[in-house]
Amino acid sequence: xxxxxxxxxAHALTDVTGSDAxxxxxxxxxxxxxxxxxxxxxxxxxxxxxxTTSKAYALDLAISMVDLTTLEGxxxxxxxxxxxxxxxxxxxxxxxxxxxxxxxxxxxxxxxAKEAVxxxxxxxxxxxxxxPAGRASMAVKIADVREAVAAGADEVDMxxxxxxxxxxxxxKVFEEITAVKDACGDSAxxxxxxxxxxxxxxxxxRRASYLAMLAGADFIKTSTGKVAVNATPANTLxxxxxxxxxRDRTGVQIGVKPAGGIRTAKDAVKFLVLVGETAGTDWLxxxxxxxxxxxLLNDLLMQRQKLATGRYSGPDYVTVD
Amino acid sequence: MTFEYAPAPESRSVVDIAPAYGLFIDGxxxxxxxxxxxxxxxxxxxxxxxxxxxxxxxxxERAVAAARRAFExxxxxxxxxxxxxxxxxxxxxxxxxxxxxxxxxxxxGKPIKETRDxxxxxxxxxxxxxxxxxxxxxxxxxxHAPRPLGVAAQVIPWxxxxxxxAWKIAPALATGNTVVLKPAETTPLSALFFAxxxxxxxxxxxxxxxxxxxxxxxxxxxxxxxxxKVAFTGSTGVGKEIARTVAxxxxxxxxELGGKGANIVFDDAPVDQAVEGIxxxxxxxxxxxCCAGSRLLxxxxxxxEVLDALKRRIATLRLGDPLDKNTDIGAINSAExxxxxxxxxxxxxxxxxxxxxxxxxxxxxxYWFAPTxxxxxxxxxxxxxxxxxxxxxxxxxxxxxxxxxxxxxxxxYGLSAGIWTDKGSRILAMANKLRAGVVWSNTxxxxxxxxxxxxxxxxxxxxxxxxxxxxAYLDV
Numbered sequence: 001x002x003x004x005x006x007x008x009x010a011h012a013l014t015d016v017t018g019s020d021a022x023x024x025x026x027x028x029x030x031x032x033x034x035x036x037x038x039x040x041x042x043x044x045x046x047x048x049x050x051x052t053t054s055k056a057y058a059l060d061l062a063i064s065m066v067d068l069t070t071l072e073g074x075x076x077x078x079x080x081x082x083x084x085x086x087x088x089x090x091x092x093x094x095x096x097x098x099x100x101x102x103x104x105x106x107x108x109x110x111x112x113a114k115e116a117v118x119x120x121x122x123x124x125x126x127x128x129x130x131x132p133a134g135r136a137s138m139a140v141k142i143a144d145v146r147e148a149v150a151a152g153a154d155e156v157d158m159x160x161x162x163x164x165x166x167x168x169x170x171x172k173v174f175e176e177i178t179a180v181k182d183a184c185g186d187s188a189x190x191x192x193x194x195x196x197x198x199x200x201x202x203x204x205x206r207r208a209s210y211l212a213m214l215a216g217a218d219f220i221k222t223s224t225g226k227v228a229v230n231a232t233p234a235n236t237l238x239x240x241x242x243x244x245x246x247r248d249r250t251g252v253q254i255g256v257k258p259a260g261g262i263r264t265a266k267d268a269v270k271f272l273v274l275v276g277e278t279a280g281t282d283w284l285x286x287x288x289x290x291x292x293x294x295x296l297l298n299d300l301l302m303q304r305q306k307l308a309t310g311r312y313s314g315p316d317y318v319t320v321d
Numbered sequence: 322m323t324f325e326y327a328p329a330p331e332s333r334s335v336v337d338i339a340p341a342y343g344l345f346i347d348g349x350x351x352x353x354x355x356x357x358x359x360x361x362x363x364x365x366x367x368x369x370x371x372x373x374x375x376x377x378x379x380x381x382e383r384a385v386a387a388a389r390r391a392f393e394x395x396x397x398x399x400x401x402x403x404x405x406x407x408x409x410x411x412x413x414x415x416x417x418x419x420x421x422x423x424x425x426x427x428x429x430g431k432p433i434k435e436t437r438d439x440x441x442x443x444x445x446x447x448x449x450x451x452x453x454x455x456x457x458x459x460x461x462x463x464x465h466a467p468r469p470l471g472v473a474a475q476v477i478p479w480x481x482x483x484x485x486x487a488w489k490i491a492p493a494l495a496t497g498n499t500v501v502l503k504p505a506e507t508t509p510l511s512a513l514f515f516a517x518x519x520x521x522x523x524x525x526x527x528x529x530x531x532x533x534x535x536x537x538x539x540x541x542x543x544x545x546x547x548x549x550k551v552a553f554t555g556s557t558g559v560g561k562e563i564a565r566t567v568a569x570x571x572x573x574x575x576x577e578l579g580g581k582g583a584n585i586v587f588d589d590a591p592v593d594q595a596v597e598g599i600x601x602x603x604x605x606x607x608x609x610x611c612c613a614g615s616r617l618l619x620x621x622x623x624x625x626e627v628l629d630a631l632k633r634r635i636a637t638l639r640l641g642d643p644l645d646k647n648t649d650i651g652a653i654n655s656a657e658x659x660x661x662x663x664x665x666x667x668x669x670x671x672x673x674x675x676x677x678x679x680x681x682x683x684x685x686x687x688y689w690f691a692p693t694x695x696x697x698x699x700x701x702x703x704x705x706x707x708x709x710x711x712x713x714x715x716x717x718x719x720x721x722x723x724x725x726x727x728x729x730x731x732x733x734y735g736l737s738a739g740i741w742t743d744k745g746s747r748i749l750a751m752a753n754k755l756r757a758g759v760v761w762s763n764t765x766x767x768x769x770x771x772x773x774x775x776x777x778x779x780x781x782x783x784x785x786x787x788x789x790x791x792x793a794y795l796d797v
Contacts, residue, residue, distance in 0.1 A: 034763050036764065041594070054325060277637050284323070
C-alpha cells in the first residue's frame with residue numbers, strides 16, 4: 001500500500017480492515033520509520049526560537065489545549081472540584097487567561113467534574129476501558145465507557161490492548177476501538193491511547209496510529225502517563241505525520257494528544273512548532289491538538305505572567321491544587 | 322491570528338569586525354607589499370564588512386619563507402607538544418564559537434543555525450581529533466616514525482570557510498607541517514580571526530600564515546618552489562589547473578573538487594525521513610556544498626508520492642535574514658555564484674525540464690535564490706550533469722537497483738551518494754557499486770572528523786579526515 005500514491009477517499013481504505021491478514025498486510029506495508037532521522041527532525045524543530053508576540057500567542061494556545069488531568073487513586077470530589085475551577089479560570093489574577101480545553105478524570109469523577117465546569121465550555125474527558133493497563137474483559141471495558149458517557153463525559157480516553165497489538169492480533173484491537181466508539185455514540189469524542197512506551201518501536205506507533213484512525217478514533221494519544229516513557233517530540237512528530245497523511249488519503253481529520261512528561265512551557269511551545277510545521281496550522285486548535293498534563297499548566301501561567309509583567313513571579317503566584 | 326515566528330535575530334554585537342585587516346605572516350598582521358586591498362561584503366545585505374589586504378607574489382614569498390623557517394622547530398617538537406597547541410586552539414574555538422558563528426554567517430550568508438550547530442562544532446571537533454593523532458602517528462600505519470612534508474600550501478573555498486580551514490590546518494599541524502593558507506576572496510574574515518586564535522594559543526610564529534587574495538594569489542602560492550605540499554578544495558576547473566602546475570614537481574597534491582551527488586530513494590524507503598534527507602542533501606548551505614545530493618534518483622513507483630511530500634516540505638523552509646535563528650535558507654555567497662545558478666536553471670528550463678520554485682519571498686537586497694526543483698529530468702539535461710552549486714534539485718527516476726547504480730555513476734564526478742531503503746542488504750550491495758567517495762545510507766550530509774572524505778574521478782583525489790587523511794601530510 002505504501003507504494004500506491006493518492007488513494008482518494010475513505011472507502012479506499014475500508015477493505016483493509018476485513019481480516020487480521022488484510023489488516024496486517026496494510027499496516028506492515030506502511031512506509032518504515034528511520035529512528036535516527038525521525039529523532040533528528042524532532043530535535044531540529046526543537047531549536048526554533050519562539051519570542052515576543054509569537055511566544056505570547058503560543059502560551060495562550062497551549063493553555064487552551066491543556067487537558068488538565070488528575071488520575072490518582074487518591075482523587076476525591078474536592079480535588080476534582082479544585083481542578084475544575086482551575087480549568088475554567090487558570091489564573092485568578094488575570095481573567096484574560098484562556099480556559100483549558102478539558103479536565104481529565106476517572107469515570108467515577110465525571111459527574112463531579114461536569115458540575116465543576118458547568119457552563120464554562122470546558123470539556124470533561126474521562127479515561128476508560130480499564131485504564132491504564134486495559135487488562136479487563138470487553139464487557140468490563142464497555143461498561144466503563146458507558147458509565148463515563150452516561151455521567152456526561154464529552155470525551156473518552158481509551159487504552160488499546162497492547163498485548164493484542166504486540167502479538168499481532170490487530171483485528172482484535174480494531175474491533176475493540178470500534179466497539180468503544182459505538183459506546184461513545186454521538187455524544188463523546190474518542191481518544192485512543194497507544195501507550196507508545198510499551199509499543200516500543202516507531203514502526204509500531206505508525207501502525208497503531210493507522211489502526212486507530214481506521215477504527216474511527218477522533219484523537220490519537222501517546223500515553224497514559226503511567227509508564228516510564230510517555231510523550232516525546234519524536235513520537236508526537238510521527239503521529240502528526242500520520243494524521244496529516246491520513247487526511248490527505250481520506251479527507252478525515254484526526255486530532256493528536258501527547259500526554260505525560262510535558263512539564264514546561266518551553267517544551268509545550270516546541271510541540272506546537274512540531275504541529276505547525278508537520279501537520280500544519282489546521283491542527284493548531286484545541287479541537288485538534290491537546291496536551292495531557294497536570295503540572296504543565298502552572299509553568300505556562302508563570303511564563304505568561306513573565307511575558308506580561310517582565311518579571312518572574314514564582315510558584316506562590318499560581319494556584320496549587 | 323496564526324502561529325507566525327517573530328524575528329529572533331542572533332546578536333551581531335558578539336563580534337567586533339575591524340574596518341581593515343592585513344595578511345597574517347610570521348605571527349604578525351601586515352599590509353600587502355604592493356598595498357593592494359579588497360572589500361568583503363555580507364551577501365545577505367551587500368554591506369561592506371571590512372577591507373582586507375590582498376596578497377601578491379612578494380607576500381607569498383614572505384609567507385612561504387616564514388613557514389619554512391618555522392618548520393624546523395615545529396616538526397622537531399614531540400607530538401605531545403604539538404597536540405597541546407591543537408587542543409588549545411580547539412578549546413579557544415569552542416569558547417569563541419558564538420562570535421565565530423556570527424562572523425561566518427555575516428561573511429558567508431549561511432544561516433546562523435548552520436554555523437552555530439554544524440560548522441563551529443565540526444571545526445572544534447577537527448582540531449580535537451587531530452590533536453589526538455599528533456603523538457600517535459607511529460600507530461597510524463605509515464611506518465614507525467612518519468615524517469612531515471614541510472610547507473603546505475592550502476587553498477580553500479567560500480562555502481565552509483572556517484570548516485575547510487580546519488580540515489586543512491588541523492592535520493597539517495598534527496603531522497608537523499607548517500602552513501600557508503589562502504581563504505576565498507568572498508570569505509576571508511574567519512581565517513583572519515583564526516589567525517588571532519593562533520596568537521591567543523601561543524602558536525609559534527610562522528607555523529600558520531594566512532594570505533587573503535584572489536585566484537592569482539592562490540596560483541602564485543601553489544606554484545611557489547618552496548612549497549612541499551598542495552591541498553586544494555574548490556572547483557574542478559581550478560583543480561585541473563593546479564594539477565598541471567604541480568605536475569613534475571616534488572609537491573604532493575590532494576584535490577577535493579566538485580560533485581553531482583545522487584540521492585537514491587527506493588520504494589521501501591522511510592519516506593518522511595527520506596524527504597528530510599533530500600532537503601538537507603540539497604538545501605543545506607543553499608546547496609553550495611560539493612557533496613550535495615543534487616540529483617534525486619527516485620524509484621518510479623513512488624515518484625509522485627515522494628515529489629508531493631518533498632514540495633510540501635520545501636514550502637515550509639524559511640528563507641531570509643541569515644542571523645535569524647529560525648532561518649533555514651540563507652543568501653547565496655556572491656553575485657557571481659548567483660549568476661551561475663540563474664544561468665544553469667534557465668538552461669534547465671530551456672531544455673524542457675519542469676521547474677518548480679518554493680513559494681517564498683526574496684529580500685530586496687543581497688543575493689538570493691529560492692529553493693528550486695526540476696522534475697522530468699533525464700541524464701541528457703544539463704541540470705543532471707553540471708554542478709550547479711546552488712539550491713536546485715534535479716529529479717530523475719529509475720526502475721531497478723541496477724538502473725539506479727548505472728545512472729548514479731553516469732557522471733564525471735564521484736564525491737557522494739545516498740541510499741534510502743529499509744533493506745540493509747540492498748544498502749551494502751549498492752554501496753559496493755557506487756563510485757563515490759562517501760555513501761550515506763538513510764541519511765545525508767553527515768560529517769565527522771574520524772571519517773575520511775574525498776572523491777572519485779573528477780571529484781578529486783586524496784582523503785581528508787580519519788586515519789586516511791593523515792597520509793596527505795606525511796612523507797610516505
